[in-house]
Amino acid sequence: MTIKEKADEILYKTGLYEELKTYGEPHPIGSYRMDMMVYNDLDIDILNNSMTLEKLHTLTNYILKTFRPTWYEAREEVNDEGKTVWFHGFHAILMDELWNFDLWFFDRETITKAEAYCDTITTRCHQNPTLKTTITTIKKDLLTKGLYHYDKYTSMDVYHAVLTENITTTQAFLKTHPLTTY
Structure with a gap:
């Protein structure tokens, strides 16, 4: 399931x-x-x-x-x-x-704004299924590394990186978006 x-x-x-x-x-x-x-x-x-x-x-x-x-x-x-x-x-x-x-x-x-945001991403992923695979792979990798959390990286961070910056790997995501430490 x-x-x-x-x-x-x-x-x-x-x-x-x-x-x-x-x-x-x-x-x-x-x-x-x-x-x-x-x-x-x-x-x-x-x-x-x-x-x-x-x-x-x-x-x-x-x-x-x-x-x-x-x-x-x-x-x-x-x-x-x-x-x-x-x-x-x-x-x-x-x-x-x-x-x-x-x-x-x-x-x-x-x-309506939240649904439009989701639907735009869904449409892009239907047009190019590789995008969905990339997004879910990066999200899973971040989750495995303990980095997928509201105070670290969120889904929106991943969507932006993949769909706007053409990032295709978790390694590239982490390199391009290092966590800020204070």
Whole structure:
């Protein structure tokens, strides 16, 4: 079973997708949407212009009871554009594996931009399947080296390097984009 097939089971068989629909319109994005998952990570944007602290608490209760997370965070914040966004992040053991979930409650404009970004990459990879192979290989290599993490290298770093800078190997990626140490 592929990582995406496992993600589908988690989304639909646990009831997560249906539960999220009670808060708004769920939009799985990122590597899941692009079918380039290399590890157990689900990013879901939920269209919701009326999130409240009470709804945040209700969803928190559902997540805690259903997934029994090993780590959990929920918050309201204001992003760089001055928009209020809501976040739920958690880790849970499912199918004997650790999974990461990032649930963001955004407005339509933000979600549309995220989907367009994903769809542009997907289109380019369909036109040239070597790009998808290169992207997933670099992501897997970075993951193996412990370098694929929000505070090191992210998927967006890899997409940019492969699609904009024509980088084709992990070695070239690391040489061109050395981690800054402070």
